[in-house]
Amino acid sequence: MKRGKIKSIAPWYGGKRTMAPNIIELLGEHKMYYEPFCGSMAVLLVKPKSYHETVCDLHKDLTNLATVLSILDTAVELYDRLGRTLFDESLVIKSRDILKNNIEDFSPVERAYHYFVSSWCCRNGVSGTLRDSFGLAVRWTPTGGTPTLRFRSATESIPAWHERLRNVVILNRSAWEVIPKIPDQDGVVVYCDPPYIKESRGGASKYRHDFDGIDHRKLARELCRFEKTRVVVSYYEHPELAGLYPADKWSHIPCHQTKNLHVQNRRGSTRGTAPELLIVNEVAG
Ligand SMILES: C[S@@+](CC[C@H](N)C(=O)[O-])C[C@H]1O[C@@H](n2cnc3c(N)ncnc32)[C@H](O)[C@@H]1O
Incomplete structure (x- = not known):
């Protein structure tokens, strides 16, 4: 029997198993890692270990x-x-x-x-x-x-x-308690994979702990304070994101993944390409 084959602790909706290597590359080298919406931990399980790692989810x-x-x-x-x-x-x-x-x-x-x-x-x-x-x-x-x-x-x-x-600190708290405490410092990185903007999901699935429009604005405000900490955020492409994460401080990197939208969203619709986006902040060098 092969050990350690599965890279997520639960078969999560919106799990980032296939995108994990792209995300890890964008995070770069670091000593401290924070993941406030960790879900199945698909990124953490692939990422090389760092000195301090803290993950959090409300589930x-x-x-x-x-x-x-x-x-x-x-x-x-x-x-x-x-x-x-x-x-x-x-x-x-x-x-x-x-x-x-x-x-x-x-x-x-x-x-x-x-x-x-x-x-x-x-x-x-x-x-x-x-x-x-x-x-x-x-x-x-x-x-x-x-x-x-x-x-x-x-x-x-x-x-x-x-x-x-x-050696990972696992928190069952709201991300709103965690994000304001994350230091803005060289060597610190944050990966945020919040529930996506509803209209961009194209289907009926709703997380047990979900977001509304105000939460997306609140998250962007919280993340915009970081100047030295590298922040990577995942979303499906949506027009609102250009305003939330303006191009003078954030790079929007399309990451076209073929996802089975028919399984992810509506049974009966056809297989399609999920327009995944990785949003990365400019950090002071
Ligand atoms: C897109 S999923 C994360 C998927 C994860 N990256 C993976 O690969 O499996 C979003 C997660 O945010 C969690 N969540 C929603 N609102 C939250 C909040 N206020 N604080 C912490 N977690 C929250 C949900 O329970 C869900 O697991």
Whole structure:
């Protein structure tokens, strides 16, 4: 069995697995890394380690899973239990029921186990959204990945995820608390991947923790204060972004990724190209 094959701790909607190398190149060398909207941690898992790393997301089950993975004892317990778990529809139903209860009613490992099962045994690319309650993944076409293999590969990735996360600070807070505290200094970098502007997503998916128009303006205001810290922001192209991130301080770099919009957005629409954009600030040299 190949270890560490999967580079995201949950099959996240809007996950940056394919774009991670471009993002990491733009961030450049650094000592401190901050990621206020980390989702499945697809960028962190590919990025070389740096001295201080802090990630944050409002999604409680996601940050609980990350914390369980980061601690050796709990990561081993989760790995052992998942290794003995069958890809089984009745377990998925039970896990879904358990996740409806308060997170505080369970031990962190118990909760992480059911979150892992309900994420990795079910539909790809919907974790983190309000559409994350589809049942067991069943393939009805001869092309595409195999759900059972995906579940096993995710389980077999746990040792590598533990190794990568063990020195990372994982926060379950609002980014609005975190971003103002990030230092504006040489050697510090920030990667921001907020929920995208609604009209640019072209579909019905909504994150469990989402943004409205005011939040996009607030984020741009917060990020415009950085003069020495390198900031990279992800969005889908949208006319509003030119005003939020003006060209005298920010470079807008199109990064055309072929994403399966039919899976990401509306079932039934055709495969298309997602107009991804990376927005990077000018830093004082
Ligand atoms: C585009 S996704 C990030 C995807 C991530 N880069 C990946 O590769 O999986 C946006 C994330 O922002 C989180 N989020 C939304 N509002 C937030 C807030 N105010 N503070 C922290 N996280 C928030 C959502 O839970 C979601 O995981």
